[in-house]
Amino acid sequence: MHAIKKQVFFYINLLLTFFSLKYKIICMNINLLRKYKKDNNLSYSQIAEQSGLNQPTVWRTLNEKSVPTIDTLQKLVSITGGKITINDII
Numbered sequence: 001m002h003a004i005k006k007q008v009f010f011y012i013n014l015l016l017t018f019f020s021l022k023y024k025i026i027c028m029n030i031n032l033l034r035k036y037k038k039d040n041n042l043s044y045s046q047i048a049e050q051s052g053l054n055q056p057t058v059w060r061t062l063n064e065k066s067v068p069t070i071d072t073l074q075k076l077v078s079i080t081g082g083k084i085t086i087n088d089i090i
Contacts, residue, residue, distance in 0.1 A: 022090075026073075027064050029089045034062050036080055051075040 037047060044062070048055040053075050060066040061076065068076075070090070077084045 023067060026068070026090060030062060030064060030068075032084050032088055033076055033080075036084060037062065047076070047079060050079040 036042075037044075044055050044058045047053075047062075048058045051058065053072060057066075057072060058076070061068045061072060070086070073089050074086050077086050077089060
């Protein structure tokens with residue numbers, strides 16, 4: 001039983017490490033969206049309107065205050081007209 005617990009904890013730790021690294025990668029790549037916002041002089045409200053998201057979601061995502069869903073990221077990159085793709089973010 002002890003060996004099974006040890007193996008379960010190993011796999012849980014492995015998954016947590018994977019998701020933690022994936023989250024860090026997404027956060028680093030959200031800089032692309034922040035740069036697009038700045039370069040195009042866009043407000044959070046303008047991005048929200050263009051993407052179909054609400055303004056608080058846009059703010060939280062671009063300021064790394066929440067973990068965005070793939071759907072949210074897809075909507076955000078859609079406003080760039082292909083300059084940034086979902087593959088650039090994830």
